[in-house]
Amino acid sequence: MIEVSQLRVAFGADETQTIAVDDVSFTIPEATVYGLVGESGCGKTTILRCLCGLNRQWSGTIRVNGKPVGPLRDLAFYRMAQMVFQDPYGSLHPRHTVNTILSEPLLVHGIPDIGARVSRVLAQVGLGESFRFRYPHQLSGGQRQRVAIARALILEPRILFLDEPTSALDVSVQAEVLNLIRDIQVEQGLTCVLVSHDLAVVANLCNRLAVMNQGKLVEELSVADLMSGRARSGYTQRLIAASAGYDRALVSLDSD
Amino acid sequence: MTSNSPILTVEDLRVGFPTPRGTVEAVRGISFAIGRNKVGIVGESGSGKSMTGRAILKLLPGGATSTVKSMKLGDTDLASLSESEMLGIRGKRISMILQDPKYSLNPVMRVGHQIAEAFRVHHRASRAEAEERALEMLAAVRIRDPRRVFSLYPHEVSGGMGQRIMIAMMLIPEPELIIADEPTSALDVTVRLQVLAILDDLVTTRGIGLMFISHDLNLVSSFCDEVLIMYAGRIVERCPAAELHQAKHPYTRGLLASLPRLEDGHKRLRVLERDPSWRDEPIPAEA
Numbered sequence: 274m275i276e277v278s279q280l281r282v283a284f285g286a287d288e289t290q291t292i293a294v295d296d297v298s299f300t301i302p303e304a305t306v307y308g309l310v311g312e313s314g315c316g317k318t319t320i321l322r323c324l325c326g327l328n329r330q331w332s333g334t335i336r337v338n339g340k341p342v343g344p345l346r347d348l349a350f351y352r353m354a355q356m357v358f359q360d361p362y363g364s365l366h367p368r369h370t371v372n373t374i375l376s377e378p379l380l381v382h383g384i385p386d387i388g389a390r391v392s393r394v395l396a397q398v399g400l401g402e403s404f405r406f407r408y409p410h411q412l413s414g415g416q417r418q419r420v421a422i423a424r425a426l427i428l429e430p431r432i433l434f435l436d437e438p439t440s441a442l443d444v445s446v447q448a449e450v451l452n453l454i455r456d457i458q459v460e461q462g463l464t465c466v467l468v469s470h471d472l473a474v475v476a477n478l479c480n481r482l483a484v485m486n487q488g489k490l491v492e493e494l495s496v497a498d499l500m501s502g503r504a505r506s507g508y509t510q511r512l513i514a515a516s517a518g519y520d521r522a523l524v525s526l527d528s529d
Numbered sequence: 530m531t532s533n534s535p536i537l538t539v540e541d542l543r544v545g546f547p548t549p550r551g552t553v554e555a556v557r558g559i560s561f562a563i564g565r566n567k568v569g570i571v572g573e574s575g576s577g578k579s580m581t582g583r584a585i586l587k588l589l590p591g592g593a594t595s596t597v598k599s600m601k602l603g604d605t606d607l608a609s610l611s612e613s614e615m616l617g618i619r620g621k622r623i624s625m626i627l628q629d630p631k632y633s634l635n636p637v638m639r640v641g642h643q644i645a646e647a648f649r650v651h652h653r654a655s656r657a658e659a660e661e662r663a664l665e666m667l668a669a670v671r672i673r674d675p676r677r678v679f680s681l682y683p684h685e686v687s688g689g690m691g692q693r694i695m696i697a698m699m700l701i702p703e704p705e706l707i708i709a710d711e712p713t714s715a716l717d718v719t720v721r722l723q724v725l726a727i728l729d730d731l732v733t734t735r736g737i738g739l740m741f742i743s744h745d746l747n748l749v750s751s752f753c754d755e756v757l758i759m760y761a762g763r764i765v766e767r768c769p770a771a772e773l774h775q776a777k778h779p780y781t782r783g784l785l786a787s788l789p790r791l792e793d794g795h796k797r798l799r800v801l802e803r804d805p806s807w808r809d810e811p812i813p814a815e816a
Contacts, residue, residue: 312717313688414574443573443744445801448787452798470717473789477798500794515718516791518751524726 274303274432274464275324280333282319293319294331295488301481304462308475308482310512315485317468318436324466325356325434337432352382354432355425360441361417365409371395371420372405378428390427398423398453415446419453426457433458435467439474451477472516476500484509535562536705536738537585537623541598544580544589544762552594555580557762563706567732567739569753569770571746573784577762578742582708585740586623587615603705621651624699628711630691634683641667641679644698651702666697670727689720696728706738714743725752746784750774758784761808780807 282294294316301307309317322328324335329344336342342350358364365374375391384390395405398419409417418438425433438454439447455478458465469475475482476499484491484506492506504510514523544556556577561568572578584595585607600607602622610618619625627633635643644663648654654662660679667675670693683691692712699707709728713721729752732739743749749756750773758766758781766778776782783801 312719444746444784445573445787448789448798449800451789452800455795455797471789473791476791476794477789477796496794500792511719513791515722518747519722519725519729520751521726521729524722 274338275301275307275466276334276336277320277324278334280320280323280331280335282316282323282328282331284330292488294323296333297483297485297488297490298333299483299490299493301464301466303464305480306458306465306467306478308479309466309468309485310470310472310475310482311485311491312470312512314487316488317485320485321434321436321466321468325354326350327356348382352428353430354434355428355430356434356436357418357421357425357438359437361414361421362409362441364421365417367409370406370408371400371412374409374420375424375427378424382428384428394423394427397426397457413446414442415449418442418446418450422450422453422457429461431462431464433463433465435465437469438467440469440471447474454478472499472513484512535564536603537740538562538599538601539585539597540600542581542584542595542600543597544577544584544593544595546593555593555762556584556595559759559762559764561757561764561767563738563740565736565738566754567729567741567752567770569741569743569749569756570759571743571749571756572759573744575761576759578744578759579710581759582625582710582740582742585708586619586625587612588619588625617651620647620699620704621702622704623706623708624702624704626692626695626699626707626709626712629715630686630688630695631683631715633695634691636683639680639682640686640694641681644694644701647698648701662701663697666701667694669700669731670694670697671723672697687720688716689724692716692724693727696724696731700731700735700737703735704737706740707732708740708742710742711744712741713748714745721748746773746788763808765807765810778807779804 278298280294280297283290283292285291297320309320311317319328323331326346334341372391375394376387379387379390392402395402400416400419412420439450442450451474467475467478476496479496481493481495482499483493486508491508494504498504502513504513540560541558542556543554543558545552545554559581570578570581583589589595597608634640641660641663644666645659648659648662664675664679667678672678672693686694713724716724741749741753750770753770756768756770756773757764760780766776766781768776774785776785786799787801789798
């Protein structure tokens with residue numbers, strides 16, 4: 274569904290140039306969830322922004338649904354691919370009601386039958402009609418993230434880009450949102466790209482994942498490999514060990 | 530004072546926010562003691578864990594009111610101290626490490642001078658002496674080249690380095706108790722472990738009490754000695770950290786079950802069902 278080859282992104286010019294993504298290639302089959310994992314600054318979000326068209330300065334090839342795409346995308350692309358952002362407090366317009374927020378994509382794409390579609394998508398993400406005319410400040414964090422997911426789903430896309438969709442939420446709410454994403458992904462056969470720093474979240478949702486470090490793809494592994502700790506590179510093994518919790522014996526303080 | 534006697538004891542602490550519809554209580558009568566060990570306070574947002582930390586230093590947001598039956602730091606009765614007397618406590622005897630070093634360091638002052646200032650506020654010392662102490666402290670938080678880092682500005686250091694500088698600044702007046710409010714939430718996992726190890730070593734070797742406020746159950750159970758679980762402004766369960774995974778309270782059990790685990794893969798997560806009776810049931814006695 275998505276093929277990326279030799280993707281390269283550089284910010285700045287001359288001696289201050291930073292290479293954010295360096296020669297990254299991967300393929301995501303249809304109806305699977307692909308994880309991009311790594312620490313801050315590793316380039317995972319930059320890749321996602323290139324895929325969804327928010328970042329236009331890249332070189333290499335990106336093929337979506339068999340067709341190569343350029344830096345600028347047309348309306349049809351966004352009908353097929355939608356995005357859910359990290360922070361539900363920042364990604365919803367504070368002075369628009371849920372109804373307005375959900376209707377807007379339909380108006381942009383000239384899709385009729387707005388009222389019925391909004392009702393349907395609200396039911397799909399587990400929010401009733403009673404939420405329809407509320408403002409974001411009248412919703413909890415988990416409910417807001419459901420609205421953000423509903424806004425992405427209302428165009429019936431085939432690809433969903435998820436940028437840390439649960440990192441701003443409490444663990445009990447995170448569980449609800451992860452279950453919801455999984456149910457919808459399975460039901461609609463969506464292809465998803467999930468960016469996360471949390472290996473446990475990635476293990477819960479993804480089929481395959483790529484571990485990134487300093488702009489480079491360190492290794493690709495299946496979720497089964499991740500679960501049993503069969504990582505080839507030392508960097509991935511360190512990440513897995515670090516996410517297991519604190520162990521004084523494992524931390525060496527010799528380096529800065 | 531023997532080494533086992535608690536550094537801080539708090540009895541029946543309450544924090545309330547007056548609103549037009551009556552007072553909303555964020556902390557509703559909690560009691561605990563911290564000795565020379567690491568005590569974790571865990572809870573979800575709104576459980577009152579941060580307000581508890583701030584109430585000890587009497588640094589509540591404007592409008593908030595707090596009452597406490599007794600609050601003692603060693604032999605000092607914190608509850609009866611005036612605002613000016615608190616200035617001699619804050620930083621000197623109890624210090625606080627906050628979540629994000631980006632917002633808690635002064636952006637227009639070299640980090641070394643900030644650390645030295647923290648020392649000079651509480652101790653009579655010359656500038657040169659304070660700077661010498663600041664350099665020693667930077668070395669103690671495992672910064673390889675203290676002299677170089679001393680003259681950097683906060684925007685020139687990474688998140689992990691910034692948090693080490695904060696730790697250095699908080700430890701230089703030699704406090705008895707440190708309140709760390711989500712000290713590593715803004716850091717990457719591998720950096721987080723290093724910062725925790727530094728904090729762990731310093732707290733253990735200097736015999737400082739640590740109150741570690743966090744939402745991360747896994748981290749607290751592996752890092753702390755004892756855990757208090759807060760729900761709706763009260764402590765619903767307390768247990769040794771190593772036994773957190775055998776917790777008895779349905780809220781703690783629900784929280785643990787809702788955590789995704791690496792080895793569970795695609796298993797459906799349990800969703801926490803909240804029971805209204807948790808708000809007001811009897812609080813477990815101190816262990």
